Amino acid sequence: MGLSAMDDKRDRVVEFYDRALVGELVGERQFDTRILPAKLRELVGKYEIVTTPGEFVPMDLDMARRVLEAGVELLADLGVYCTDTERLIAISRDEIETALEESPESFQQGCGAQTVKVRARGLDDTRAPSVNNGSCGSPMSEEAVVPALASCAMEDIDGLVTGYLKSVLGRQTRARTPIEVLACKKEVIYARQSLEIAGKPGLSILGIMSGGNSESQDACTFEGGLRASDRHLNVFDNELKLSFDTLNRVLHDAYAGTGTVSAIAPMLGGYCGGPESTAICGVAEVLASRVIFDNQCMGSWVESIWQDYASPQWLWVAGMLSLAFVAAGQHLVTGNWLGGNAGPWTAVQCREMAAQSVAVIACGSSIVHGFNGNAGTVEDHVTGMESRMLVEVSRVAAGMSVTDANDIVGRVLAGYEGLCKPGNAPFGKSFFECYDADSLQPKEEFVAFWEAEKADLRSCGLPL
Amino acid sequence: MASTPLELLIEGNEEEIRVFVAKALKDGREPAAVLDQLSDSMEQVGAMFERGEAFLPELMLAGDAMQAAVDVLTPALAASQGAIVSKGTIVIGTVKDDVHDVGKNIVASLLSANGFTVHDVGRDVPIETFVRKAQEVQADIIAVSTLLSTTMDRAEHVIAAMDQADLPLCRCIVGGAPVTEQWAQSIGAHGTAKDAPSAVALCERLIEMGRLEEAGVRPMPEPN
Numbered sequence: 281m282g283l284s285a286m287d288d289k290r291d292r293v294v295e296f297y298d299r300a301l302v303g304e305l306v307g308e309r310q311f312d313t314r315i316l317p318a319k320l321r322e323l324v325g326k327y328e329i330v331t332t333p334g335e336f337v338p339m340d341l342d343m344a345r346r347v348l349e350a351g352v353e354l355l356a357d358l359g360v361y362c363t364d365t366e367r368l369i370a371i372s373r374d375e376i377e378t379a380l381e382e383s384p385e386s387f388q389q390g391c392g393a394q395t396v397k398v399r400a401r402g403l404d405d406t407r408a409p410s411v412n413n414g415s416c417g418s419p420m421s422e423e424a425v426v427p428a429l430a431s432c433a434m435e436d437i438d439g440l441v442t443g444y445l446k447s448v449l450g451r452q453t454r455a456r457t458p459i460e461v462l463a464c465k466k467e468v469i470y471a472r473q474s475l476e477i478a479g480k481p482g483l484s485i486l487g488i489m490s491g492g493n494s495e496s497q498d499a500c501t502f503e504g505g506l507r508a509s510d511r512h513l514n515v516f517d518n519e520l521k522l523s524f525d526t527l528n529r530v531l532h533d534a535y536a537g538t539g540t541v542s543a544i545a546p547m548l549g550g551y552c553g554g555p556e557s558t559a560i561c562g563v564a565e566v567l568a569s570r571v572i573f574d575n576q577c578m579g580s581w582v583e584s585i586w587q588d589y590a591s592p593q594w595l596w597v598a599g600m601l602s603l604a605f606v607a608a609g610q611h612l613v614t615g616n617w618l619g620g621n622a623g624p625w626t627a628v629q630c631r632e633m634a635a636q637s638v639a640v641i642a643c644g645s646s647i648v649h650g651f652n653g654n655a656g657t658v659e660d661h662v663t664g665m666e667s668r669m670l671v672e673v674s675r676v677a678a679g680m681s682v683t684d685a686n687d688i689v690g691r692v693l694a695g696y697e698g699l700c701k702p703g704n705a706p707f708g709k710s711f712f713e714c715y716d717a718d719s720l721q722p723k724e725e726f727v728a729f730w731e732a733e734k735a736d737l738r739s740c741g742l743p744l
Numbered sequence: 745m746a747s748t749p750l751e752l753l754i755e756g757n758e759e760e761i762r763v764f765v766a767k768a769l770k771d772g773r774e775p776a777a778v779l780d781q782l783s784d785s786m787e788q789v790g791a792m793f794e795r796g797e798a799f800l801p802e803l804m805l806a807g808d809a810m811q812a813a814v815d816v817l818t819p820a821l822a823a824s825q826g827a828i829v830s831k832g833t834i835v836i837g838t839v840k841d842d843v844h845d846v847g848k849n850i851v852a853s854l855l856s857a858n859g860f861t862v863h864d865v866g867r868d869v870p871i872e873t874f875v876r877k878a879q880e881v882q883a884d885i886i887a888v889s890t891l892l893s894t895t896m897d898r899a900e901h902v903i904a905a906m907d908q909a910d911l912p913l914c915r916c917i918v919g920g921a922p923v924t925e926q927w928a929q930s931i932g933a934h935g936t937a938k939d940a941p942s943a944v945a946l947c948e949r950l951i952e953m954g955r956l957e958e959a960g961v962r963p964m965p966e967p968n
Binding site: 312313317363419444446453454455456490492493517518547549550551552553554585587655656657702 | 756796799800801802804805808841842843846847850892893894895897921922924938939940
């Protein structure tokens, strides 16, 4: 990052910090339970945002454009809530529109032979999205982290997404301790080692997952740590909330020259309410992160109080977070995090991954930031085969219309609706059960399993 | 047409629900009957939430409105020798160094909707606050929430602090994305639940077991 870009980021952080000190004072519970839900209800009615029962992929392009308009209005009318000062940070419509206009149509990640140009995709775009993958926030042991990540990096991915180190040097990772700081540093070091093993030292690394606050997160920027070609998470809190801790991280990244990615996660059933209002709120959060963080790379995850990651409403919102921008002709590089309840080497996981990938890619998502199995809760349940599957599915999903995608997703999930739910979804197997740890190759039976699954997915209309 | 208690709860209309209760008492209705009607409505809000027909804001607002109604009703109940029968008293909060509270708020609101007395101590809560509050309100259960894997150990410390404090009948449940049944058992928690409705069922079960133990009855194990 050049000096002017660094100064620009610094000025943005200071500007929004100042606004957080003088904005309208509002109790957090008042914001969560009255102000935000009431505004969302108003916008859902005003812009006539409705979901159709059983629709997996949003297909009404005019409505997608209205979701963007509603998101702009939400952000311009409410602003963003600062949890430290309990004040609203005002953001003007002009600032939002300027941030959209100035969004780059592409950016680079990775370096050397692994440099990748990530481009904004459009509707029916035959260009495949960029695909990052790895352990994606899942808990990893020190024993498994390097071989598991190396097995991912050996696949044809465009970036490696790290997981959470459960322990370091035999000590449990605990918040606000030296071990947490060490875990954040080791997370990058281990990722770097895995890239060396895979012969792809320049591949972009996306993290950090082992630290819960800016002081540990900032530990990832050291010599050999995250680079300009990597991606450090700048996270928005639920819903439409920002803390000084996040601004600290943004500022630190700017001075350290670390590449960044915005992460937003609107929650279905939470303060946003149903799918229509969750989509509007998610769009507003994407816009807010674009305005405040000035990041080139965006990423949306849809959280759900029901953990129903293969339901029509979840898929509809996930797709809409790209389609709202794409249908309106915006060239923002939108991205999605994906993930389900099942674990590796299970048919359920293949279905969850295929359904989600097809839905968001048909909606114009430019970059898939990885697929997280077992809802990110089971240790070492990460293998390179998920990366292989994600890349293969993403390639064939490119160019698909939203109508075709909706039909295919329906067929992919037929009979699996109940199995995808938490408590029913199978845990699957760990890295060491799935791979030969010495050769870092998947077991033959695992490869054969995926080939059989591909045949089944072909019968659902996916040309794998 | 006047709004029903259910509508007033869903709207979180504290002012109107106070008026509703005051009018019902003025009209000569038995305080206990008014309380039953409000409790039934509150349970309906909880059921609507579980069916996806109401969301977190409605659940939280209903809890606030119910409290406003109970505040008006309590003197009349006392005068009629009645009392609000709570299913149990719960202290709930998110552990120190964790500022995530959506899950905790869902569980707190659903417990409240199902007839528990809930004391929410907030997020980023020090261990001693859980224990002190539990002592103050003579809690039946401390419910500890942790969304971050790096703060899970705080739950273990809460249980250790409960052992040191004078809370022999108080139980501890833990919850949050990284929490598993196995881990909950390993730290000596009395249980965990995969979602908010299961947390309500767990609390009901633990309270019932506690009552049986107090009565000297050995509870039957849960069927698998």
